[in-house]
Amino acid sequence: MSSILETLFMIISAVELIVGILGNGFIVLVNSIDWIRNRKVSLIDCILTCLAISRICLLWVIILNSRLNVCEILFYCRNTVALIFQDLWLGSNYFSTVCNTCLNVFYFLRIANFSNPIFLWMKWRIHRVLLIIVLGPTFCLFTCFLLNETLLIKLWEDQVNMEENTTCIFVRNMYAFMTSQSLLGMAFIFLFLVSLASFLLLILSLCNHTRQMKLQGTRSRGPSTEAHIRAIRAMISFLLLFVVYYLSSSLMVLTHGITHSVMAKMSANVLMFFYPSFHSLLLILWNNKLKEASFCVLRKLKCAWNQGNPHSHKIP
Template sequence: MGTTLMLVAVVEAFIGISGNTFIALVNFMGWIKSKKIASMDSILTSLAMSRICLQCIILLDCFIMVQYPDTYNIGKEMRIIDFFWTLTNHLSVWFATCLSIFYFFKIANFFHPLFLWIKWRIDKLILRTLLLCCVLSLCFSLPVTENLNDDFRRCVKTKERINSTLRCKVNKAGHASVKVNLNLVMLFPFSVSLLSFLLLLLSLWRHTRQMQLNATGSKDPSTTAHIRAMKAVISFLVLFVAYCLAFLIATSSYFMPESELAVMWGELIALIYPSSHSFILILGNSKLRQASLRVLCKVKAMLKGRNCQQHGQI
C-alpha cells in the first residue's frame, strides 16, 4: 500500500514541478531578455520556486517514510525536513496571498485615499512585501526545530516509554500545541485572500452597475480583468482549504491508529494544491498561456516529424 501511494505521490509531484518550473523559466527568460521583471512576474516566480521546494520536501518525506521507517520515526534528520516543509509551506501560502493582494489593487476600482495611495505604489511595494513574507515564514518555522518532535515520535509512533507516562503526555500536549498554532497562523493569509476576493466582487458589481447605467456593453476590458482575477483567487481559496485539511491530517497523524497511512493520504491530497494551481495560473496569465501554446506547438511538430520519419522508414 505504501509503495503504491508513493508512486502516486511521484506522479503528482512530477506534474506540479513541471508546471511550476515552466512558470519560473518563462519569467526568468523574460527577465534576461528585457533586463527587468514586472511585479506580477516576480510574484509568480517566487510562488513557483517555493512550490517546487515544497513538492520536493513532501516527496522526500514520503520516500523516507516508506523506505526508511526507523529514520522517519526517531531520526534527527526529520527535524530538518519538518523545518523546510513548514518554511516552504508558509512561503507558498504567503506568496499566493501577495498575488491575491496584487490582483485587488491593480484591478479593483475604489476611491478611498489609502486604496489609491497603495494602488499607485503597489509595484514599488511588492519587493518589500515578498521579503517580509520570507521573514514571517522563517519566524513561523523556527518552533519546529525544537527536539520536542523527537521525544514525541518515540512516545507515540514507536510506542516506547521514556522515563514515565507523564513525560509522554507532556510531549503529546506540547506537540499538539505547536501543530495547532502552525495551522491557525495559516488562517491569516487565507482571510486576507478571502477579503481580496470579496472586495474584487464588490468592485465588479459596482463597475457592472455603472456600465448598465451608462447603457454601455458589459464585456469591457475592466470586467474581463475582474473576472479573470476572481477566478485565480477563488481557485486558490478552494484548493487552499483542501490543502489545509490535508496539512492538518499529516501534522496530526501521530494521534491516529494508522499514522503512516494518514500521513501518506494527507500528503497526496496536499500535493494537489501546488500542482493544479500552477496550471490554473498558466491558463489565467496571457504571457504564460501563449508560451505554453508555443511549447505545445513545438512538441506537436516534433512528434509529427518523428511519425513522418517512422512512416518513411516503413
C-alpha cells in the first residue's frame, strides 16, 4: 500500500512540476516576445516576468530538496553544497514572495479608488513604492546570508566537540542561528502583511464603488467593477496558496527533524508545488494578454493535431 501511495505522490509531483515549468515559462516567453517586438515593457509585464523566473528557480530548488534531503545534510554534516543550496532556497523564496507582493500592491494602486492624499501620493509614485518594497526586506535577507554560513559551521563544530563540555557554546550559537532565522521570518511576514493590507483595502474600494453605483441607479457591472473582482481573485489565490506553501515548508522541516516519515515528506512536497505551479495558471487566466496568447497557442496546437491526424475528425 505504501509503495502505491509513493508512486501516486511521485506522479502528482511530476505533473505539478511540468505544469509549473510550462506555465511560468509561458509567461516569460510571451512577455519577452512582446518586449522584443515593441522595444518596451510595461510595469505589470516586468513584475510578472520576474515572478515567473523566480518561481521556475523555486520549483527546481524544491525538486533538489526532495531528492537530496538537504535539510538533513544541513544539520548533520558540513557540506558546502548544502550551504549553497540553502542560499538558493532563501533567495528563490524571497524573490518569489517579493514579486508577488509587488504584483498585489500594483493591482491595489492601479485599480482602487480613494481620495486619501497618502493613497494618491503612492499612486502617482508607484515605481518608488515598489522599489521600497523590494529593497526594504532585502536587508534582512542579505544579513541572513552573511550570518547563516558562519553560525552553521560553528554549530557543526560544537556538535563534534560536545564531549568536551561545550554545551553552553552550542546553545549560544543555536540561539544566534534561530535569531537569524527569525529576522528572515520577519521579512516574509512583512511582505505577507503588505499583500493582506492591499487585499483588504481593495475590497473596501470595491464596496465604496458598488455603493456609489447603487446611489447612481446603475445595476450592471462596469469595467472598474470587473477589474476589482479580477484583482481580488488574484490576491485571494496568492494569500491562500502562500499560507499552504509555508505550512507545507514547516511540515517538511518537522519531518526531517522529528518524524522522518516518508509519507509526510512526500505529502509536504505535493503541497509545496501548488504555490509556484498552479498560481501561474491563474495569473494567465486573469491577464488578458496572456489569456489571448494561451488560446492562440491552443488553437495552433489543435490545428497541428488535426493536420497530423487526418482521420481524427472523420466520423466512422
